[in-house]
Amino acid sequence: MVKNKFFLAGLVLLALVILYYAFFDSSNGTSAGGLDASVDPAAYRQQVEQERQKKDESFRTGDTSPLPDRSNFKGLAYFAPDPSYRVVARLEPFADKTQKLVVRMSDGSEEVYDKFAHAVFSLNDEACRLLIVKLEDNYSILFRDATSGKETYGGGRYLDIDPANMADNRVLLDFNAAYNPYCAYNPTYSCPLPPAENTLPVAVRAGERYVAHE
Known part of the structure; x- marks a missing residue:
């Protein structure tokens, strides 16, 4: 009888271990929803570089390019691709789904966004929290950090979020995809400014840099 009790206890413990690794592995931010921040570094860097080349070409030749003068454009400035800036964050949704955020625009006007959730995560050993907003079907984070200015x-x-990267109250954030608003390159554009709460204490050296008069 005692042996049976130990055997059953062992089975229960084994089941708990299996469930833990199936649903969440805290060592690498992987969740059962398929969100995984880990990547093959070489392949990932190649992918990011290819995406950046496409964006540069769009700025150089595209009809929607914000550049007023493309004749001397040699490409946008970027930080080197860094997989450590891919993180799986915990989502803290708002209980009241009707909450709104009035966002000030760079020309002094205002735009109203839906408050979707807060993303809570760790970056460079610092606890971080950012508000995710929604406009129509688009989810995004407007943020500043220690590199701003x-x-x-x-x-x-800005950091756009693909709904496919949200599952089980978690979201994959890849700051290598952070980009400048169009008004950074052309003052005739009106761009939303990050809310005060979305100022990170850390330096996010990932995504687009900024060099005036590129």
Whole structure:
């Protein structure tokens, strides 16, 4: 009888271990929803570089390019691709789904966004929390960090979120995809400014940098 009790206890413990690794592995931020921040570094860097080349070509030749003068355009400035800036964050949704955020625009006007959730994560050993907003079917984070106004655009940067990268109250954030608003390159554009709460204490050296008169 005692042996049976130990055997059953062992089975229960084994089941708990299996469930833990199936649903969440805290060592690498992997969750059961398929969100995984880990990548093959070489392949990932190649992918990011290819995406950046496409964006540069769009700025150089595209009909929607914000550049007023493309004749001397040699490409946008970027930080080197860094997989450590890919993180899986915990989502803290709002209980009241009707909450709104009035966002000030660079031309002084205002735009109203839906408050979707806060993303809570760790970056460079610092606890971070950012508000995710929604406009129609688009999810995004408007943020500043310790590089803003120095290595990156002073008006902040944006990070778009693919709904496919949200599952089980978690979201994959890849700051290598952070980009400058169009008003960074052309003042005739009106761009939303990050809310005060979305100022990170850390330097996010990932994504687009900013060099005036590129």
